[in-house]
Amino acid sequence: MWHSKTKKLVKEGELQSLGIVQEQHPDRAALYMQWQQMDWPVLADPFNLLGVKVVPITLLVDSSGIIRFRNPSEKDFQSFLSASYPQTLEQEKDLSFDGSLEAREKAVLESPKSPVANFQLGVALRRRFDSGERQNADFLKAIDSWRKALGLQPDQYIWRRRIQQYGPRLDKPYSFYDWVNQARKELKARGEKSRPLSAEPRGSEFAYPGGGKDLETAKVKHPDPEGKVPVDEKMFVATSVVIVPSTKKEDHAFRVHLRFKPSKLQAVHWTNDAGNVSFHFQSTEGITIHDQQGPGAVPDVPASAEERMIEFEIRARKGEKLPAEIEGVAYYYVCEGAEGVCQFLRRPIKIVLSK
Amino acid sequence: MIRYMLGFFLTWNLSAAPVSDLKIGSPFPGYSLANIANGEAKSVRSYFGKKTILHIFASW
Numbered sequence: 001m002w003h004s005k006t007k008k009l010v011k012e013g014e015l016q017s018l019g020i021v022q023e024q025h026p027d028r029a030a031l032y033m034q035w036q037q038m039d040w041p042v043l044a045d046p047f048n049l050l051g052v053k054v055v056p057i058t059l060l061v062d063s064s065g066i067i068r069f070r071n072p073s074e075k076d077f078q079s080f081l082s083a084s085y086p087q088t089l090e091q092e093k094d095l096s097f098d099g100s101l102e103a104r105e106k107a108v109l110e111s112p113k114s115p116v117a118n119f120q121l122g123v124a125l126r127r128r129f130d131s132g133e134r135q136n137a138d139f140l141k142a143i144d145s146w147r148k149a150l151g152l153q154p155d156q157y158i159w160r161r162r163i164q165q166y167g168p169r170l171d172k173p174y175s176f177y178d179w180v181n182q183a184r185k186e187l188k189a190r191g192e193k194s195r196p197l198s199a200e201p202r203g204s205e206f207a208y209p210g211g212g213k214d215l216e217t218a219k220v221k222h223p224d225p226e227g228k229v230p231v232d233e234k235m236f237v238a239t240s241v242v243i244v245p246s247t248k249k250e251d252h253a254f255r256v257h258l259r260f261k262p263s264k265l266q267a268v269h270w271t272n273d274a275g276n277v278s279f280h281f282q283s284t285e286g287i288t289i290h291d292q293q294g295p296g297a298v299p300d301v302p303a304s305a306e307e308r309m310i311e312f313e314i315r316a317r318k319g320e321k322l323p324a325e326i327e328g329v330a331y332y333y334v335c336e337g338a339e340g341v342c343q344f345l346r347r348p349i350k351i352v353l354s355k
Numbered sequence: 356m357i358r359y360m361l362g363f364f365l366t367w368n369l370s371a372a373p374v375s376d377l378k379i380g381s382p383f384p385g386y387s388l389a390n391i392a393n394g395e396a397k398s399v400r401s402y403f404g405k406k407t408i409l410h411i412f413a414s415w
Binding site for chain 2 (some may be wrong): 028029030055068070081088165175177
């Protein structure tokens with residue numbers, strides 16, 4: 001709304017537009033700006049240094065950096081444009097913030113009950129998870145930190161959204177990153193190359209089903225009902241299980257993120273011509289499974305060692321309570337080294353829904 | 356005393372919990388934030404210099 005209203009004023013130099021985005025992945029906002037053909041500068045505040053609890057917020061700021069209006073009406077805007085504000089001679093000192101994981105861990109050690117410190121630790125952990133420096137538990141720890149922060153300060157909507165991003169689909173009050181595919185399609189039609197994203201939105205980050213399946217669990221055939229497939233005792237494949245509950249207490253729903261990565265140390269790779277990773281529930285008593293996504297298509301090469309992901313939602317059956325934990329088994333085909341033995345292995349996985 | 360209080364405020368911001376309330380009449384907090392177009396980080400205050408409409412938003 002404001003963009004079209006102010007475009008002329010900005011062009012004439014009477015006003016400037018500036019944005020600050022409250023997202024874990026600010027490059028997604030860069031794609032959004034490209035799509036919407038908005039070219040004013042946008043700054044990233046993933047750590048929520050501004051302390052805002054909601055978005056959007058519109059501020060009118062004078063040339064000395066003093067906030068004059070917050071969420072202005074049309075009348076406020078006109079009065080802001082015509083006003084002559086005194087120039088502030090003395091600038092306040094800039095504030096420093098260290099967003100490194102070490103600094104954020106230290107902040108939580110110093111103030112373990114600080115909601116802000118816990119939220120910011122979660123941001124730093126998820127940032128490392130999305131980087132080349134990823135450690136297996138980063139995502140899980142990020143969710144734990146955000147949940148702790150929200151528990152300490154439940155009215156923080158921006159923090160709540162950070163959990164909802166990875167949580168159950170029905171927990172999202174409106175569409176999340178569903179616009180990304182539409183933006184890319186339209187940019188392509190305009191002959192533009194879409195800005196790249198450092199972390200591709202997937203699975204839970206779409207509010208509407210992104211091609212996921214609701215499983216009719218009774219009809220799914222278990223590949224190994226008697227448990228005869230050998231267990232991956234040597235940990236050829238590292239697994240991580242991240243369980244994100246709904247932020248609404250009354251919703252008995254969880255989003256489960258499973259990740260599988262062949263061990264680099266043991267020179268393990270997937271045997272692509274044999275098949276993909278799969279996951280099967282031992283029992284689905286009391287639960288229903290929704291929006292199962294992944295592991296994606298097998299690469300068109302005989303061997304590869306990329307991370308594979310499976311996501312799904314667990315909900316309580318109508319009128320029933322969710323069990324404290326659910327057992328399942330992952331199956332995969334792997335080979336050890338270039339000349340090593342190839343095997344079909346299983347990995348039992350426990351999904352703990354209550355802490 | 357004022358210097359002591361300012362020093363305390365800055366230390367507190369470094370270690371734990373920077374929070375601003377963006378009140379009308381108060382200066383916009385001078386955090387250094389990265390520009391999403393090129394990653395260049397500089398103080399938000401350095402962008403002011405003329406009347407500004409500032410949108411705080413998220414793309415989701």
